[in-house]
Every structure is written in structure tokens, then in C-alpha cells.
Amino acid sequence: MILPAVSMIGCGGKTGPGTSTAQQQSTQTYFAPFVEGTSNGGTPVGGPQTYTISDPAGSGSAGAFKQTTYLLNANQEGAQVINAGEVTALQRGLLSLGVTANYSFSNDTGAWVTTDYSTPKTGGFAVELAGQAGGLVQLPGQPAAPVAATAQCPNFATPQTYQFVTIPNGASAGTNETAYGSVDIGTSGSTVNLTNIQQFTLSSTGGAGAQVQPAATPVTGACGTTSYGNTISIPYPVTITNPGGGQTTPPPAVLAIGPSGLLVEDNGLGSNGLTYQTSLSGGTGAIGLPRPSQPLDxxxxxxxxxxxxxxxxxxxxxxxxxxxxxxxxxxxxxxxxxxxxxxxxxxxxxxxxxxxxxxxxxxxxxxxxxxxxxxxxxxxxxxxxxxxxxxxxxxxxxxxxxxxxxxxxxxxxxxxxxxxxxxxxxxxxxxxxxxxxxxxxxxxx
The missing domain is CATH 2.40.160 (Porin)
Structure with missing residues (x-):
């Protein structure tokens, strides 16, 4: 059974949308929700990951990155780097991520095997927000994933309305699964409340889709230090037990909100087949933005x-x-x-x-x-x-x-x-x- 890394150690510093990112450094660790299609050495990878990216210091220099998974199963006991490599800057701020080492589990030997690439494996890219508050990452042979910085917990003096779209999976094209929606997020210390959750399906003919019955609100979570940084676990407290007898134990959803306001959610489905009443999205998670206070041009x-x-x-x-x-x-x-x-x-x-x-x-x-x-x-x-x-x-x-x-x-x-x-x-x-x-x-x- 695959279990999520959700131990709460304490609440980190606070931040909110638009907060200065001066505290962000050249090396940043990001939380990434599970996206279906993610694999390692041909083996599907379930559960959220983190990406640590050190940007190039200047022209001609190279930075570094690593991708880490957090699973508890027969082959892995917690954090495991599965890809590492170098970062080079391309035009218009695009980053190229070249894999120089891969770490995969061998069923033949029962151990983790390292594959080194003398010539970096190309096809990986990243787009970072200013101040390294989050962005988008795609490694060779893997799907793109949104990422959010998790150095601090969010702090909303008044609830902030977010609008989001689902990160789709193989079942998402059905008419009964949440495709987009909105939620009000408020904080009080380490407690995070999700209220006024609105969920909708896609309409095949355009316009607003059908409303989905959301989870009962408010949904309560807690933000604190986890394996992924300062992330929000929903629901909280979390109790993990051995299900036994063919029963299933729902894992928590994990929510991250970066310093500039980017929201990403892993809805807890992973790759282990467990079901969960999602707090926001269908698919495998969500990506969202604070609702603008004024109409956009x-x-x-x-x-x-x-x-x-x-x-x-x-x-x-x-x-x-x-x-x-x-x-x-x-x-x-x-x-x-x-x-x-x-x-x-x-x-x-x-x-x-x-x-x-x-x-x-x-x-x-x-x-x-x-x-x-x-x-x-x-x-x-x-x-x-x-x-x-x-x-x-x-x-x-x-x-x-x-x-x-x-x-x-x-x-x-x-x-x-x-x-x-x-x-x-x-x-x-x-x-x-x-x-x-x-x-x-x-x-x-």
C-alpha cells in the first residue's frame, strides 16, 4: 500500500498573494501534484513529488535540479531522488533541464539502480515565476506539472477566492467529474478553511457546465511542515491505518499556495487505486489563481x-x-x-x-x-x-x-x-x- 507523507511538524512562516518574494533564494524547492503519465524507468510513479531547482548563475553557467518522490511501500521508504541533472537558460526565460542521472528500482536485483548519462538526456523544460514562487516543469518522457514554492504557509487576513481547473486524467472526459470551479480559502494560525466550494463539469457545447455536488463545507485542513515543505493537508488531522479485509483508507489531499498566489492541489488519488472525496477538483488535482478584484482587459x-x-x-x-x-x-x-x-x-x-x-x-x-x-x-x-x-x-x-x-x-x-x-x-x-x-x-x- 502506498501512503502519503503528511507528518505535521509545525507551521512555517506566512505569506499571501502578491507578498514580496525577497526571501526566495537561487535554489528553490517546489511541490508538484501527481499527474497521470508520470513514470520512472517505465514504472508509473504515484503520489506528489518535489522539484529542487538551482538556476544558472549567469551566461554560460549551469544550474542543477532533482526530482524526488515520497512513498512508503515495499520498494521505497520515504524520500527518493529519481532524476537529477543540469539546468541551462534558453531564450525568453525558458529553462532546459537535462537529466544526467536516473535512479530506478530494479525488480531483478531488488535494489535501486543508478544510470548516468555522459551526455545529458534532453527534452526537459521549466518555466519559473519571478522570484521563484512557482511555475511549470516537464522532464523527458513525463507530463508537465504545475509547481508551487512551499517555503511558507499562506496567510489570508480575509478569505481569498480562487478559481481553478482540474489536472485531467484518463477518466476526466466523463460528464460527471469536476473540470473547474472556485473556492474561498481562509486561514487562522495553522488552520485552513475551504468554504463556498463550487464545482462544475465541462459542457460539450460551450458555456457553463453542470454543477457537481461538492464536498460538505467548510473543509478544514492544516498547514505545516511536511515532506513537501509547508503544505496544507486536507482533511486534518490525518489518521492512517492498515485497512485490511479489502477496505480502503482515503489519503489526504495536499494543497500548496506559493508566495505570489499560485495554487496547486494533489487530490489524494495517487496510483494506488484508493478513492477520496476531493476537496476541489476531479482528475488528479488542480491548478488555480486568485480571482482578480476587477474585470480583466x-x-x-x-x-x-x-x-x-x-x-x-x-x-x-x-x-x-x-x-x-x-x-x-x-x-x-x-x-x-x-x-x-x-x-x-x-x-x-x-x-x-x-x-x-x-x-x-x-x-x-x-x-x-x-x-x-x-x-x-x-x-x-x-x-x-x-x-x-x-x-x-x-x-x-x-x-x-x-x-x-x-x-x-x-x-x-x-x-x-x-x-x-x-x-x-x-x-x-x-x-x-x-x-x-x-x-x-x-x-x-
Whole structure:
């Protein structure tokens, strides 16, 4: 049985959205929720992870990173580094993560085996928020994951409303699972209360989806020092027992809120098949933003440049050996719009073009921008929920690497947008012919 690392040691320092990140250092540890498709040496990896990233000190220098899992099972007893390597800076703030060492468990020898790469294994990337308050990470052969810094617990003098989208999994395309929603989060010492939880499914025809019956509110958690840093365990206190007799014991959800306000949640499902009444999302977790206090200027949102990832959720093998998923580093927004963009979708005032990089190789781009084989039309902002776009449309061009149809197609989606330390973030979720697609973008200009 796989058990989560949730021991509470005490409450760390406090922070809230927009708080100065001067305390952040060049080496930062991030909490990452489980994303289906994560594996190590061909073996699925369940449960949350941490990423420790030391950025390059300057031009020509290299930083370092490591990916760590936290499991209690027959093969692992707590923290275990599974990948380590070097960090180099590319154009527009994108980081390249090259794996130089992999650590995997061998069923043949019953021990952990180290594989060293004399030439770093390429295909890993990261996009960090200013001040290293969080961001997005993707290692070679793994799906993209949102990450949040966990040096401090959140501190909200008054409850903060968050809007989120689900991190989809192989079962997410169903009509009964939460796809997006909102929640009010308040703190009192180490106690964290989640109230006014609103959950909705995706609508296949666009617009607001059906409301899902959420967990009874308030949901109470506690923030303190865990294996992942200062994270919120929900529910709290947590009791782990040996289920025996075919019973199941629900693991806790783990929630992290970075200093600039980025929210990421692991909803406790892991890869062990245990079920849990999620506090926020469906899928395997959630990524969210503080709701803006004023309506956004949508033209400014789509007029910015972004870096991020496009994640196509698995279409089979739920929590075992997922299949059909894809994850590609992406760029959206151009300083000079390529002429072929119009072949993907007709331009509107609420549309932003972007796409992947040829051969997933941003370093080969002469200007740091990728292809124009994707487009997102946010449509109008919701009249009562600032930063929420319920009528978004996504166009996938025929040239996009994961477009198996080899022709242009479109599908309805929802989006949440806001600012983190004065930069826009945009998270979009939609479904196309039974598969969910998540787009995670952070402003790069």
C-alpha cells in the first residue's frame, strides 16, 4: 500500500498573494501534484513529488535540479531522488533541464539502480515565476506539472477566492467529474478553511457546465511542515491505518499556495487505486489563481507573450499504464505574427496564437518563439466572475505534434486568468472527442 507523507511538524512562516518574494533564494524547492503519465524507468510513479531547482548563475553557467518522490511501500521508504541533472537558460526565460542521472528500482536485483548519462538526456523544460514562487516543469518522457514554492504557509487576513481547473486524467472526459470551479480559502494560525466550494463539469457545447455536488463545507485542513515543505493537508488531522479485509483508507489531499498566489492541489488519488472525496477538483488535482478584484482587459491578456505546456490527458489505462497522453513545451503570443496563423483560426480580439516547437527543441528557434499551430479564443469574460472565461474555444492545427487527426479541429473549453507578481497566468481546459486538453501558460514578456 502506498501512503502519503503528511507528518505535521509545525507551521512555517506566512505569506499571501502578491507578498514580496525577497526571501526566495537561487535554489528553490517546489511541490508538484501527481499527474497521470508520470513514470520512472517505465514504472508509473504515484503520489506528489518535489522539484529542487538551482538556476544558472549567469551566461554560460549551469544550474542543477532533482526530482524526488515520497512513498512508503515495499520498494521505497520515504524520500527518493529519481532524476537529477543540469539546468541551462534558453531564450525568453525558458529553462532546459537535462537529466544526467536516473535512479530506478530494479525488480531483478531488488535494489535501486543508478544510470548516468555522459551526455545529458534532453527534452526537459521549466518555466519559473519571478522570484521563484512557482511555475511549470516537464522532464523527458513525463507530463508537465504545475509547481508551487512551499517555503511558507499562506496567510489570508480575509478569505481569498480562487478559481481553478482540474489536472485531467484518463477518466476526466466523463460528464460527471469536476473540470473547474472556485473556492474561498481562509486561514487562522495553522488552520485552513475551504468554504463556498463550487464545482462544475465541462459542457460539450460551450458555456457553463453542470454543477457537481461538492464536498460538505467548510473543509478544514492544516498547514505545516511536511515532506513537501509547508503544505496544507486536507482533511486534518490525518489518521492512517492498515485497512485490511479489502477496505480502503482515503489519503489526504495536499494543497500548496506559493508566495505570489499560485495554487496547486494533489487530490489524494495517487496510483494506488484508493478513492477520496476531493476537496476541489476531479482528475488528479488542480491548478488555480486568485480571482482578480476587477474585470480583466482581455485584449491585454491575449496581447501578451507566454511560455508553458500543452497536456493531452491519457485516454486509457487509468492509474496503471496510461496511454494516449502527450505533453509539449509551448509558446503563445508573437512579437511578429506569422502569416500561417490564419490557417489555424480566424483572428478575433479575444484570440491568441501559439503552439509547440519543432521537434520539441526550443533552442533551435531563432527568436525563442514556437510554431503557430494552436489558438485559444477566450471569448467574453464572465460578468460575475472576474478572470473566468466560460465560453473559450481551442483550435488545434493540423501541424501540432499531438494532433493525430492531421487536420484542423476545434473544441469548447473554459479558462481562468489572473496575475501573479504583476504577470499574467492563463490556464485552459477543454475536451475533444473524449480526450481532455490542459494548457498552462505564464507570461514571459
Amino acid at each position: 482581455t485584449g491585454t491578456v491575449v496581447g501578451a507573450q507566454y511560455l508553458g505546456f500543452i497536456f493531452g490527458a491519457p485516454t486509457g489505462g487509468n492509474f496503471g499504464a496510461p496511454t494516449g497522453w502527450s505533453s509539449h513545451v509551448a509558446s503563445f503570443g508573437f512579437t511578429s505574427l506569422p502569416s500561417n496563423c490564419s490557417s489555424v483560426a480566424a483572428q478575433t480580439t479575444t484570440l491568441i496564437y501559439g503552439g509547440d516547437f519543432t521537434n520539441d527543441n526550443p533552442s533551435a528557434s531563432p527568436n525563442g518563439f514556437g510554431n503557430c499551430d494552436f489558438a485559444i479564443d477566450l471569448g467574453p469574460e464572465d460578468s460575475t466572475n472576474n478572470g473566468f472565461y466560460p465560453n473559450a474555444t481551442v483550435w488545434m492545427g493540423a501541424g501540432y505534434a499531438a494532433n493525430t487527426s492531421n487536420k484542423n479541429n476545434s473544441f469548447s473549453a473554459v479558462g481562468v486568468a489572473g496575475q501573479l507578481n504583476g504577470k499574467y497566468a492563463l490556464f485552459v481546459l477543454g475536451a475533444n472527442t473524449g480526450q481532455q486538453w490542459a494548457i498552462y501558460l505564464l507570461q514571459s514578456n
